[in-house]
Amino acid sequence: MHGHNVFFPIGFDAFGLPAENAAIANGMHPRDWTLANIEGMRRQLRSMGNTFDWSAEIVTSDPDFYRWNQWIFLRLLEQDLAYRRMAPVDWCPRDQVVLAREQVEGPERRCWRCGTQVIKRDLEQWFFRTTAYADELLRYPDITWPAPIRVMQTNWIGRSEGARITFTVAPDGSQPGGDAIEVFTTRADTLFGATFMVLAPEHPLVEKLTHPNQWEEVEAYRDAARHKSEIDRLSADREKTGVSLGSYAINPIDGERIPIWIADYVLLGYGTGAIMAVPAHDERDFEFARRHQLPIRRVVAAPGTEDEQLDGAFIAHTEGERLVDSGSLTGMSAPDGARAITETLRERGLGQSAVTYRLRDWLISRQRAWGTPIPVVYCLGQCGIVPVPDDELPVRLPDDFQLPPQGGNPLETHEGFLHTTCPRCGEAARRETDTMDTFVDSSWYWWRYLSPHKADGPIDRELADRWCPVDQYTGGAEHAVLHLLYSRFFCKALADLDLIAEREPFLRLFNQGQILGEGGLRMSKSRGNVQDPDELVARYGADSVRLFLMFMKPWEADAPWSATGLTGMFRFLNRVWAVTLDAGGTDMPKPAAGAAVSDTGDLRRLAHRTLREVTDDYQGFSFNTLIARLMELTNALTRARGTAAASGADFDEATRLLLLMLAPVAPHITEELWQRRSSAGAEEWQSIHAQPWPAWDPALTAVDEIDLPVQVNGKLRDLVALPPGLPAAEVEQRVMERDKIRAQLAGKELVRVVHVPGRLVNLVVR
């Protein structure tokens, strides 16, 4: 209606565990189960009147789509943005699958799909190197996204600036010394306060650095750490356990010998997996030092507070704080101290400034059959991991796999799929049986919508340049660090592969809310609280249901489903029907006395004002208030029905504008009414959805009379009807003449008159 070309495609994210599990439960191949479901959803979406471009439909489980996942995977592999390595990973014991870090939720570390607590396992897995773009992902140039989403992503990426510092292991009776332990710290200024070191129990240097006398104790601790559950290990209020390795390191700034410990509060996966412990200035180190009687030495203090007793770590930065007890740097401000120490270490080759991120690489392999096969083979000869050549893509999922009754991945036992030959040397080879995380599918699908059948590449560059980035994206906040982060990573990676031009996929993001099940929980089949629109659509019509979904809450808010109020939408549309087709009110009992509308100009003005406001509301996604305004207009027209006013041109224009304004949200009934209006008149019929958006007449939207609120001491006391544009002095004079105001002012002293022209007058009295 605004003359833009709009591309509004639809598709089905059809791979994944829910489909696979449901297929198992129903004894079907997941493909058959999925396609049957898609058929149902297509019908349901059409019944709601969604105006998708079905010619561009994508089904991600179709080989024509997933072959390009494989093709992109191979390009990322070439660029070292995809890799395989052994790592401690999150494993969901119920789904029997590994999960990406983003897919493990909450303090109890539960699987995002099934809610089971995950466990850590050391497994060899495939990763995408999202960390390569960590810094760029922190920038959001020229995109209009809700601030909370950006905050969540920023926190998730967790950039922190500091220094890497090398501690050298000291020689002693059992140990020649000389090994380097690298640590990361954000507080280089506290280096003089480092009184011990802590390595993660899994740190590779532990075995080498353990003194023979400590061997047994260290082994026992490492073993316990390995078997401890994730939750136990991560709960922050747990006692800080650890054991000494019996060896020592040299503090690179002052040469002091400090003991080396292992403790499970240091995580292998963050920074370097080792820390310098400064108990005076870090809560965790403080707690650990207290428990194990290690020295606590304060090295930063505000003047005059140096001798205060510490009963906790001193963390907060205070005004004027300076280094104390820090050799030649004593007296320096803390930030200068950090710089000086880092610089000194750099000169000695023992340190440098550094940045660390909380973000981990994206673990994309899944031990399940219903996903995109990862296109590599393991050569049983000499070649190791060999990528499948492009011209052998797609690596197809077999059509006949049997789901093993005991669970697990059927691809591992499918002889036809498993056995192949090495593309490099021709010897026997085994296919990779892991499939890709389904978030891979959703990370680039919108480019594929532009050319879903393109056979010689994933993306039509010319079309992508013309249509992308996506102007308006809609999605839930629950995808903040999942789909929305992965998609930004993909965009940057695909831009570096020169497949697309842009580096951000979605210019404007709107977080629509979710309609929750009764009880306020997310709808899901497993909870059995799914609401099906079919019955409501059959009973009230798609337009009523659509309107109600938009009217019941702000578009961005979550709310539990309740059909209370749906009847209001149905009644509203009935009134629209009545004012459009039966302005004379033949069905009305009889004109209500006193309801006659004499000034049809009022209807005109209301229609034009409504148009102005509704146009604004559409722009701002304020669907609920827009519908309310259309109801007001309809109610005014309803009151004029059956009166002389209803046969006039103003009434006719108002109903015409009403239909046009309503068309985007109630497409079916407005089209029908539009068509009937056209055939009643002489105009040749054209779809209402192809009409230009109407323009309002500024002369009609201008204020013609105001009911000026008059307050006395901020309390509303009167409303004074006035023409607009009256001089301030005259307005005030008229206000003062009002009986009510006189009564209010009687016996009081008028101190001040606040007059906001056109808005109100406030009389301040004493």
Add this chain to the structure above:
RNA sequence: GCCGAAGUGGCGGAAUGGUAGACGCGGCGGACUUAAAAUCCGCUGUCCGCAAGGGCGUGUGAGUUCGAAUCUCACCUUCGGCACCA
């Protein structure tokens, strides 16, 4: 614990410094009808009052302002995110 969002009638919600409660649901009353349904009209925050009118009122308490649901501070509650990140 840290970060973020929110708290308004019986219910969903409107109003982002200027008439609190638009619009809808529900409720009450009326018209039409033999009757009911549907439809249409009116009323509906709360307390006092026959009325005119007035008091109170946006989680709680303070503050800024002529004026606060809206801004500031503290607190309470709910929801979402993070979880020893050095």
